[in-house]
Amino acid sequence: MIVEDHVLVRMGLVTAANDAPDILVVAEIEEGSQVVEAYRSCRPDVVVLDLRMPDMDGTRVITALKETFGQVRILMLSSYGGGDDIGRAMKAGASGYVVKGMPLSVLLDGIRAVHKGHHYLPDDLSNRLRQQESSEISARELDVLRLIIRGRSNKEIASDLGIVEGTVKAHLAHIFAKLGASDRAQAIAIAIKRQLLQLD
Numbered sequence: 001m002i003v004e005d006h007v008l009v010r011m012g013l014v015t016a017a018n019d020a021p022d023i024l025v026v027a028e029i030e031e032g033s034q035v036v037e038a039y040r041s042c043r044p045d046v047v048v049l050d051l052r053m054p055d056m057d058g059t060r061v062i063t064a065l066k067e068t069f070g071q072v073r074i075l076m077l078s079s080y081g082g083g084d085d086i087g088r089a090m091k092a093g094a095s096g097y098v099v100k101g102m103p104l105s106v107l108l109d110g111i112r113a114v115h116k117g118h119h120y121l122p123d124d125l126s127n128r129l130r131q132q133e134s135s136e137i138s139a140r141e142l143d144v145l146r147l148i149i150r151g152r153s154n155k156e157i158a159s160d161l162g163i164v165e166g167t168v169k170a171h172l173a174h175i176f177a178k179l180g181a182s183d184r185a186q187a188i189a190i191a192i193k194r195q196l197l198q199l200d
Contacts, residue, residue: 001044032056051078059092096120
């Protein structure tokens with residue numbers, strides 16, 4: 001089952017998968033909110049799931065599938081290949097992760113590997129995930145980094161996250177230390193270079 005909100009991308013994925021002799025697409029879904037019912041109807045062996053959809057985030061779809069059906073084999077598909085996105089998807093329960101810009105053969109290999117019960121991460125994505133994990137940037141520190149990129153002041157970050165300004169300053173100190181950065185601009189540059197987060 002392929003879940004992708006962009007119709008042209010979805011059509012290309014369906015065609016490529018159906019052209020493989022050992023893969024058959026049994027359903028193509030446009031919206032994350034439709035996935036649970038579609039899965040119940042056709043019980044696919046593998047779900048190829050877009051990470052970012054307008055109506056329902058891919059990680060929420062994973063959670064809904066796992067809560068409803070238990071073990072579901074999911075290959076995450078995304079335009080974003082940063083360590084933060086990969087980590088979120090894998091922690092949510094995805095069995096693999098591929099990026100849309102990769103060759104179609106990588107996607108097909110991923111489908112086959114996940115179908116066999118294996119985890120699938122191409123080498124460069126595996127390296128990005130390791131970099132993200134080794135930096136030990138916490139989820140809350142990533143929240144702070146995302147708001148710094150948007151130009152928020154410490155006071156605005158505190159308001160957005162529901163914390164006091166002193167806690168924001170503490171988070172910033174930890175972020176600078178972990179990234180080896182001396183200021184906000186350098187922290188942003190390092191985080192983007194390591195693909196800990198993406199510029200949307």
